[in-house]
Amino acid sequence: MEIGLDQDQRAFAEVCAKLAAELATRWSPGRGPDDTSPAEPDEVAWSRIVAAGWLAIGLDEASVVDLTVLVEQLGYHTVPAPVIGTLLAAERLRLGGAGQDLLDAIGGGEVRVAPLLRRDLTDYAGTAADAVAWDSAGAEVTHSPDGTGHHLGDPLPGADLTRRTRAVGPAAGHLALTDPGTEDRLRLTALGLTLATADLLGVMRAALDDAVEHARNRTQFGAPIGSFQAVQQLAADCLVSVEASRSALFHSAWAADALPADEAVAAARTAKAFVAPAAVEVCETAIQLLGGIGMTWESRAHVRLRRAHASRALFGDEHHQLRHLTGRLLGENGR
Known part of the structure; x- marks a missing residue:
């Protein structure tokens, strides 16, 4: 495969x-x-x-x-x-x-x-x-x-x-609409969660790319700030989050079509639970890497962070998803 x-x-x-x-x-x-x-x-x-x-x-x-x-x-x-x-x-x-x-x-x-x-x-x-x-x-x-x-x-x-x-x-x-049925409703939920997660991945990727480009070109003490270990470590941590988020997202997207509806929703909830906080953290870290320019209104850094927070809430944040996943695995009473 x-x-x-x-x-x-x-x-x-x-x-x-x-x-x-x-x-x-x-x-x-x-x-x-x-x-x-x-x-x-x-x-x-x-x-x-x-x-x-x-x-x-x-x-x-x-x-x-x-x-x-x-x-x-x-x-x-x-x-x-x-x-x-x-x-x-x-x-x-x-x-x-x-x-x-x-x-x-x-x-x-x-x-x-x-x-x-x-x-x-x-x-x-x-x-x-x-x-x-x-x-x-x-x-x-x-x-x-x-x-x-x-x-x-x-x-x-x-x-x-x-x-x-x-x-x-x-x-x-x-309009003369009918009840789509349980399976179609579940697939609609999986679709919504997956698209919200895709939006988050795009935003966090852009935030990291912008910060890395800045670190390559911004010099301090006669050297690009991207050569400093502290900056490299922050960027590397963000890259790990981005790549892990990509894996979770595209498994969710594949599952939405390929797996039974309840399993597709579980995959989508798992992806959203992981990517939502990761995206916000990457956008916040990117602002730190951008330094003073990241604090300005003209920079798109705050636009990305705002959108990440909004998409984090869309169809429920990570706490909402984990409650549903826990109920699915352990039963509604936690047993």
């Missing part, structure tokens, strides 16, 4: 990386909180995303590994576009039996939807009460499991500068 991305997936990663880098240049943290670019992509950026087929990839029989390749690049470049939210919302609608016309309109960028999550972001919401629309910049509607559509309200406060969570407004029409 071959472990790793195949030739097509590596080529896809390169294409995604190139477009993600271009989209990232259209957004700026500005010079302070009141000067940050909107989290919503402009029309040019949205048209590029649609033309690349990113919104439809989940509806075209792509594997979860393929989706993971895409989302990792979105995280690496902290792209401010609701691609992940659209993928999750579209998949939930597909499993609920939504019409092909609606799915095609979502994949073509004509209808913008967002996933309905619990207010604490730990799971999909069962009703619109005490729920939010996540990754919903530019979205028009979110749907309850019973098919009720809801208008979206104002953005809610949050740490992530590149994504928006919005309040759920009044009802707006109804």
